[in-house]
Amino acid sequence: MSTVPEVVVTGLGATTPLGGDVPSTWRAALAGESGARPMDNDWATTYEIGVNFAAQLRVPPSEVLPRPEIKRMDPSSQYAIIAAREAWADAGAPEVDGDRLGSVVSSGIGGIWTTLDGWDTLREKGGRRVLPMTVPMLMPNSATAYVSLELGARAGAHAVVSACATGAEAIGYAADMIRAGRADIVVAGGTEAVIHPMPIAAFAASRTLSTRNDDPAGASRPYDVDRDGFVIGEGAGVVVLESAAHAAARGARVYARLAGVGLSADGYHITSPDPSGGGQVRAMRSALADAGVAARDVVHVNAHATSTVVGDLIEARSIREALGDEADHAVLSATKSMTGHLLGGAGALETIFTVLALHDRLAPPTINVANPDPELVLDLVRDTPRALPAGQVAAVNNSFGFGGHNVALVVTSV
Incomplete structure (x- = not known):
């Protein structure tokens, strides 16, 4: 077999x-x-x-x-x-x-x-x-x-x-x-x-x-x-x-595992995300299932988080729904606050950040958040990096695109 x-x-x-x-x-x-x-x-x-x-x-x-x-x-x-x-x-x-x-x-x-x-x-x-x-x-x-x-x-x-x-x-x-x-x-x-x-x-x-x-x-x-x-x-x-x-x-150095891939489509609007966040939730849950990773093992999420008025909070609620109460143990980074939005290059760069976060056990910061939105229901890493726990842990990288495309990748430590 x-x-x-x-x-x-x-x-x-x-x-x-x-x-x-x-x-x-x-x-x-x-x-x-x-x-x-x-x-x-x-x-x-x-x-x-x-x-x-x-x-x-x-x-x-x-x-x-x-x-x-x-x-x-x-x-x-x-x-x-x-x-x-x-x-x-x-x-x-x-x-x-x-x-x-x-x-x-x-x-x-x-x-x-x-x-x-x-x-x-x-x-x-x-x-x-x-x-x-x-x-x-x-x-x-x-x-x-x-x-x-x-x-x-x-x-x-x-x-x-x-x-x-x-x-x-x-x-x-x-x-x-x-x-x-x-x-x-x-x-x-x-x-x-x-x-x-x-x-x-x-x-x-x-x-x-x-x-x-x-x-x-x-x-x-x-x-x-x-x-x-x-x-x-x-x-x-x-x-x-x-x-x-x-x-x-070949004795290669390994940074991390690319353990899970989750894909979905909103079928909602050419530019606006589905307000329910249902497609985003399905992508994250599919990636976790594909990786064989439980929500409790996720310690870090690199969010798509582009800095738009509507999109940021839809994603935050989706992460909370996908992880449930275990979201309390995962820290959130929004690295577009530093890089800007690389459009087609964004998800790849943020995968690199997710891999390095697990490899170095450091979640990168989110900058420019002087007044956090009161509707944010997650633990946002602000201004300085946050240490991640040792042991076998997982992280999620989210990427969403015009047309209702949703991609979630699960990375696990080695």
């Missing part, structure tokens, strides 16, 4: 508004730093946009990648390659048959810089000036394709798209590839590069962005009574997932 392979995390990589790699990003998160700052451009004035700040990358790709690579990749793929290279090196650059190696690196929006730049070129200079690499650069599977080419991954190169749940769903899909026996190792995560005037204007028009132009660093404030929207961010997070048997055979 065959058994389902256990999935472990053996490599981490990222480029974010807090740092150019995982160690610098994690240090900044534990220190409660904000990656939000004014943008060095005139977009707000030129295009009459009410927001002039964002959480931009701390280290530009031009400082990391050679010019030929930058020219043939959209920024979203550039970020993914930077994160994937770090994750692969962190995993020890394992020797693996390419037929047993997969890639699932996705973006919620894709190559929007390439798309819009290509349209501007066509409109202003004509079709002959449009770059021949435009389509490979803008296609939403470009990032995962480049990662698979880089590593020789032939077990599959996939791009799942579920808006702001994309990065987490990509990691869940990667885990399922290993469980199904399709691969021994999968490089997985999410990436996004949308700090461009058009999407910023669109989000501003929908009244989902914070307009605290006088205080960018304090603008993302999940669960604060004065929250007024999210801060748009950019970056990528990538993990190396591996079957436990394969990792053990």
Whole structure:
């Protein structure tokens, strides 16, 4: 009788508004730093946009990648390659048959810089000036394709798209590839590069962005009574997932187990979450059941918590319902308060934070919560990290997206 392979995390990589790699990003998160700052451009004035700040990358790709690579990749793929290279090196650059190696690196929006730049070129200079690499650069599977080419991954190169749940769903899909026996190792995560005037204007028009132009660093404030929207961010997070048997055979360092995946859809509204939170609860309960983890074992939750007026409390109530009274023993972190919202990259970066929280036994803080919402029914980690208990424990990472996509991942300690 065959058994389902256990999935472990053996490599981490990222480029974010807090740092150019995982160690610098994690240090900044534990220190409660904000990656939000004014943008060095005139977009707000030129295009009459009410927001002039964002959480931009701390280290530009031009400082990391050679010019030929930058020219043939959209920024979203550039970020993914930077994160994937770090994750692969962190995993020890394992020797693996390419037929047993997969890639699932996705973006919620894709190559929007390439798309819009290509349209501007066509409109202003004509079709002959449009770059021949435009389509490979803008296609939403470009990032995962480049990662698979880089590593020789032939077990599959996939791009799942579920808006702001994309990065987490990509990691869940990667885990399922290993469980199904399709691969021994999968490089997985999410990436996004949308700090461009058009999407910023669109989000501003929908009244989902914070307009605290006088205080960018304090603008993302999940669960604060004065929250007024999210801060748009950019970056990528990538993990190396591996079957436990394969990792053990090569003596790999293991950060944690990716133990459970829960997916659901609201079927309610294209942008608004179901007020009942039913889909979120189903995703969390499914992930716990998939992991074989009891609610009492959950000591930490990394919340989706974008800093929107409605969404934050729906999620808080959903966590309480999913965990029941055991929610009293779990501490909550809302790390978008520091990173901003990386959209398709958010769930992957927050999975990395969840893994490191268990590995280091430290829950990262939530900043900018001067006046906690009285309806918050959970123990929020504020301003400074919180120690997590020793022993075999579990954590949940939530990611939700426009369209009613709900993803919950359960990570367990080793």
